[in-house]
Amino acid sequence: MLVPYLNAMSQPKTDFESDCYVDAAPYLYQDKGKTFAVVKRSYRNVDLRKQVIGLTIIDTSNLMPLDKRYTWPMWDSIESIHNGAVLIKKGECSYGLASIDKFPTCNLVRNAFLIKQDDYEGNIYLIYSSSKAIDMKQIDFTNKLAKIK
Structure with missing residues (x-):
């Protein structure tokens, strides 16, 4: 409705x-x-x-x-919400957004299994593509449209 x-x-x-x-x-x-x-x-x-x-x-x-x-x-849909980060979908890609301090920023997240905030760095989110720790990548949500490194 x-x-x-x-x-x-x-x-x-x-x-x-x-x-x-x-x-x-x-x-x-x-x-x-x-x-x-x-x-x-x-x-x-x-x-x-x-x-x-x-x-x-x-x-x-x-x-x-x-x-x-x-x-x-x-956007096609909202996929899920993980610990304050929202995973949304468009086409073949998924995007994560989170509100850090002033304004949410959007970053490329391909096939995310889990998104969680780093325990030591408030602006850093950890992106897991599977349940294995080796598959973890970091995103700095202070940078707009920053690709996963």
Whole structure:
């Protein structure tokens, strides 16, 4: 079920967009003691004549988006949530996002088995492609769109 996008969370509408709608039941996750909602935005792009889907992160303490100008457009699905990191899917790739300090950043995560925050470095997330420790790679979520090294 979709509900109209709340005015408190709305973004400027262009002539190319219809009214925006979001899922009535957002995904919730906690990070650094705060609770965030991942909401799927949906609107029809009038110019392209197709439905556009994006994700927005909402701070549940004030119901405001973390950045009013930013969404992740046209994701296929939300796969899962691991320890404050959200795994979302588009095509053959999966992407991980986490809210670190000010704003969530998006990083390439291929076939992640587990995402967890490093015990010693708050901005570093450990990405496991299987249950074996040797398959672990690190991502620094302070760098936007940083590839796994």
